[in-house]
Amino acid sequence: MAMAQQTVNTAIDSLTAALKSNIIPNQEYFLQGSILDSSVEVLLHRLRGLCDNVDTNLETFHDHEMCFSIRGPNNTQPLQLRVRRSLDHNGMPMQLRYIGQPEIGDKSRPTVLRNSIDIGTSNTVVEFLTELGCRKDFEYSAKGYMFRKGRMKITVFKVFKIDETRKMMSSGGFDALSPLTHSYLVELSVLAPSGQDAIADDMRCFAEQLRPLVQLEKIDYKRLVHGP
Amino acid sequence: MSAYSVNISVEAPVENQIQEITYDGQEIYTPPLTMSEHLTKLAQKIDFAKCGPEELNKEITEIDKNEDEAEQSTAPPLWPWDSVRNKLRNALTEVSVLADVLSIAKDKHYMVLDPVPQEPPELKPMVQVYARKKALAGAASVLLSGADRLKNLQAEALRNRTTPDFHIELLRLRQNFRLKKVSNSIVGDLSYRTAGSKFAQNGTFEVTKAEEDGDSPLSPPCSPNASLSNKPTSALRVTVPSELQGVAFIKVFFQKDQDSLTAAQLNLPSSSTANAIPDMYWQPKLEAAQNVLFCKELFNQLAKDAVQLQSPIPHIVVGNQIIASVLPGIQLVIGLCHSGVSTDGKTAVVPPSSNGHDHVLEHSLHQLLRELHHKNTHHPFPHPSSGPIGPSKRRRLAGPCAADREELMQMTQSETMLEQVIKQAQHINLRDRTLFVLDRLAKDIKDPLITSHWNALNSPTQSCVKINIVAHMYDTICRTSLLIHVNETTLKCITRDGRVIHMSYESQELRDFIMCQVYLHQMTAVQNLAKCMGWQCLANSAQLGVGAVEPFGNASSCVLASPTGERLISVRCEPKSGVHVTIAQSPRKDFFPGQLVKERKWENLGGSFKEVRWDKMEGKNFLNKMELLMASLTSS
Numbered sequence: 001m002a003m004a005q006q007t008v009n010t011a012i013d014s015l016t017a018a019l020k021s022n023i024i025p026n027q028e029y030f031l032q033g034s035i036l037d038s039s040v041e042v043l044l045h046r047l048r049g050l051c052d053n054v055d056t057n058l059e060t061f062h063d064h065e066m067c068f069s070i071r072g073p074n075n076t077q078p079l080q081l082r083v084r085r086s087l088d089h090n091g092m093p094m095q096l097r098y099i100g101q102p103e104i105g106d107k108s109r110p111t112v113l114r115n116s117i118d119i120g121t122s123n124t125v126v127e128f129l130t131e132l133g134c135r136k137d138f139e140y141s142a143k144g145y146m147f148r149k150g151r152m153k154i155t156v157f158k159v160f161k162i163d164e165t166r167k168m169m170s171s172g173g174f175d176a177l178s179p180l181t182h183s184y185l186v187e188l189s190v191l192a193p194s195g196q197d198a199i200a201d202d203m204r205c206f207a208e209q210l211r212p213l214v215q216l217e218k219i220d221y222k223r224l225v226h227g228p
Numbered sequence: 229m230s231a232y233s234v235n236i237s238v239e240a241p242v243e244n245q246i247q248e249i250t251y252d253g254q255e256i257y258t259p260p261l262t263m264s265e266h267l268t269k270l271a272q273k274i275d276f277a278k279c280g281p282e283e284l285n286k287e288i289t290e291i292d293k294n295e296d297e298a299e300q301s302t303a304p305p306l307w308p309w310d311s312v313r314n315k316l317r318n319a320l321t322e323v324s325v326l327a328d329v330l331s332i333a334k335d336k337h338y339m340v341l342d343p344v345p346q347e348p349p350e351l352k353p354m355v356q357v358y359a360r361k362k363a364l365a366g367a368a369s370v371l372l373s374g375a376d377r378l379k380n381l382q383a384e385a386l387r388n389r390t391t392p393d394f395h396i397e398l399l400r401l402r403q404n405f406r407l408k409k410v411s412n413s414i415v416g417d418l419s420y421r422t423a424g425s426k427f428a429q430n431g432t433f434e435v436t437k438a439e440e441d442g443d444s445p446l447s448p449p450c451s452p453n454a455s456l457s458n459k460p461t462s463a464l465r466v467t468v469p470s471e472l473q474g475v476a477f478i479k480v481f482f483q484k485d486q487d488s489l490t491a492a493q494l495n496l497p498s499s500s501t502a503n504a505i506p507d508m509y510w511q512p513k514l515e516a517a518q519n520v521l522f523c524k525e526l527f528n529q530l531a532k533d534a535v536q537l538q539s540p541i542p543h544i545v546v547g548n549q550i551i552a553s554v555l556p557g558i559q560l561v562i563g564l565c566h567s568g569v570s571t572d573g574k575t576a577v578v579p580p581s582s583n584g585h586d587h588v589l590e591h592s593l594h595q596l597l598r599e600l601h602h603k604n605t606h607h608p609f610p611h612p613s614s615g616p617i618g619p620s621k622r623r624r625l626a627g628p629c630a631a632d633r634e635e636l637m638q639m640t641q642s643e644t645m646l647e648q649v650i651k652q653a654q655h656i657n658l659r660d661r662t663l664f665v666l667d668r669l670a671k672d673i674k675d676p677l678i679t680s681h682w683n684a685l686n687s688p689t690q691s692c693v694k695i696n697i698v699a700h701m702y703d704t705i706c707r708t709s710l711l712i713h714v715n716e717t718t719l720k721c722i723t724r725d726g727r728v729i730h731m732s733y734e735s736q737e738l739r740d741f742i743m744c745q746v747y748l749h750q751m752t753a754v755q756n757l758a759k760c761m762g763w764q765c766l767a768n769s770a771q772l773g774v775g776a777v778e779p780f781g782n783a784s785s786c787v788l789a790s791p792t793g794e795r796l797i798s799v800r801c802e803p804k805s806g807v808h809v810t811i812a813q814s815p816r817k818d819f820f821p822g823q824l825v826k827e828r829k830w831e832n833l834g835g836s837f838k839e840v841r842w843d844k845m846e847g848k849n850f851l852n853k854m855e856l857l858m859a860s861l862t863s864s
Binding site for chain 2 (some may be wrong): 052059061085088091092093094095119120121122142146148151155191
């Protein structure tokens with residue numbers, strides 16, 4: 001017992017030490033924009049030119065994301081957890097992710113900054129969360145393209161509704177996806193340890209190069225929620 | 229103003245006014261006006277003639293009033309219209325005086341206006357001539373300078389037909405190299421950093437326009453032979469840092485003995501150092517510089533590996549070479565040869581021609597560094613897409629699959645470049661040894677023929693050879709085939725019956741093994757032949773326990789009986805001393821009844837074996853001799 005206590009302590013100690021020395025990439029620098037379906041080809045073309053590894057093929061992805069929430073004991077702000085899995089790559093672990101409140105900041109800050117902690121999990125994470133008392137808020141599927149430029153990750157994807165009526169079928173409803181909008185969502189993000197603000201300027205420079213095809217901006221969700 | 233009028237705001241253009249356009253088209257702008265200058269300019273535009281006499285009178289009274297006020301205030305404020313007002317007042321005074329004078333003169337009562345006779349201008353012919361001459365000279369100089377410029381342009385256009393334009397060349401350069409404009413100069417980068425290199429040395433170069441004037445007197449001494457003089461001249465000139473100039477390559481060779489371990493400085497043959505042309509065309513020059521940088525990075529990486537690697541015989545890094553032991557007694561020497569400008573201090577003489585250069589290893593070294601570069605840039609994409617970029621699929625699975633410490637440690641380990649090169653070198657050595665042993669055996673042993681087929685498809689650290697042992701003319705009777713995998717330091721041999729034998733790099737082991745296989749082949753072949761001839765195999769043993777002890781392997785033997793059973797042949801194969809054949813026959817011809825064995829019937833027992841003088845036998849090879857022997861014994 002004493003031994004076990006000891007090992008647990010050291011594990012937590014090393015984790016806190018790692019947190020203190022700022023080596024865990026737990027901050028996400030983030031910009032968002034959108035582009036109409038008609039011009040997405042142009043954007044993809046430009047991204048292929050701008051990003052690394054032009055020689056390789058276009059990297060596609062198809063993910064399924066579920067958002068769970070759990071309320072604290074004293075009815076505080078619910079904690080949101082996202083579970084994401086890849087539909088087109090077998091054998092990859094599912095991902096559990098916490099995303100904190102985005103900090104918009106003032107005009108001098110070029111990107112949105114939010115906390116982000118993610119971890120690979122086994123396939124039973126949904127059952128685990130349900131047992132914990134989490135409730136599924138919503139789910140969607142995202143399908144699109146991924147690019148890389150240095151540490152920056154650029155995703156261009158479309159958000160699809162999941163057909164509830166066909167969900168019982170073998171394909172899980174992923175064969176007949178209905179898109180939510182007629183546009184693609186463009187995200188530019190970097191995961192970094194806190195305090196590395198230099199990368200945000202790089203991101204702004206990169207976003208400048210995508211204008212006027214797509215305006216990557218800091219998007220204030222609160223304004224969207226409470227707006228008219 | 230009518231109701232349909234549109235308000236138009238008129239603003240001054242943003243550009244400055246053009247003061248002058250020079251002959252070459254350059255526009256000289258007037259500097260922008262300051263606030264007060266602008267004001268005075270506007271004030272100068274006021275048209276006083278428009279004012280009628282009534283307004284004038286009004287103004288006069290007003291100005292008079294103002295004047296009074298101005299006089300009253302002893303220190304008038306210096307407002308912007310002050311000078312204008314003063315000028316206006318003076319003008320008004322003069323105009324009113326003139327008006328008075330005119331009105332008086334009109335009546336011709338008190339004043340008469342007489343024309344004043346004008347003096348004719350004084351003509352000075354010499355002054356006029358000089359003035360005209362000066363003006364003409366000025367015009368002529370303008371025309372001449374213009375003609376010069378046109379001539380220059382035309383000459384440049386003519387030259388451009390043979391050598392491309394500076395800007396076109398810059399464009400071509402830009403298509404192959406990264407260029408950047410830093411203030412007034414163009415700076416390029418020839419390093420492999422965008423391709424994934426992490427080498428610290430930077431490969432910046434500067435691009436300048438080649439001066440046409442400086443070229444023509446310099447080029448004849450630079451190019452003593454005619455072939456160099458008509459090489460394509462370029463409008464571009466690139467300047468690479470001195471440490472990247474010259475030619476470099478990685479020299480790789482094997483060193484057999486300990487005695488030449490003395491650290492010798494590797495150098496290029498002197499012939500290649502001499503013709504380092506300083507004024508090369510930009511493309512080969514940049515490519516050479518890039519190659520120098522690449523070789524430097526390669527050597528740097530290998531040296532780093534050599535220092536860090538723990539091996540039983542430590543690798544040595546001396547000067548510009550790395551010595552790593554490959555197999556006992558054989559070292560791999562990797563050297564960086566650079567015929568730079570600054571290496572004049574280290575011109576130790578070494579005979580590089582004595583030890584050859586391994587082009588294959590040099591190529592694989594280049595390949596390994598490029599693979600490293602590729603690995604640095606090509607990180608796998610995360611799936612699901614929200615994951616971080618970087619970790620491999622195994623790393624991602626490590627958490628959910630609860631990988632233990634050992635598995636995680638394994639993920640971090642990877643072979644260094646030097647290790648991989650040493651492995652390849654070991655393989656090359658072992659392959660050459662195997663090749664040599666097999667060829668030697670094939671040459672020495674004529675009786676069963678040994679043929680070896682090397683697989684064309686192989687990897688840098690593994691190759692495969694198939695060995696067939698057959699007897700000439702009897703290849704359908706018996707064929708022994710075996711497969712040898714040549715790895716880095718070991719040989720794996722798979723025989724026909726599925727046995728796997730591992731051998732070390734010592735070539736004697738392989739030699740002994742093949743010899744054993746040869747005698748085994750002979751025994752099997754004899755038995756197969758006996759079947760064909762109708763003889764019977766009474767006994768055989770591959771590992772015979774009797775007789776002298778063999779240095780390697782075991783003696784094998786078999787006993788064959790003729791179809792009638794009257795004749796016996798015994799064959800004994802010893803890997804050391806070869807084949808011994810003995811025969812016996814029954815009834816024995818030399819049977820004499822003795823005291824113990826009295827009856828005649830005992831003559832049917834086989835007699836004692838007599839050795840056949842094998843070297844005197846007819847026949848081309850062992851099997852042929854055996855066939856003849858069997859045939860003669862059957863018939864007699």
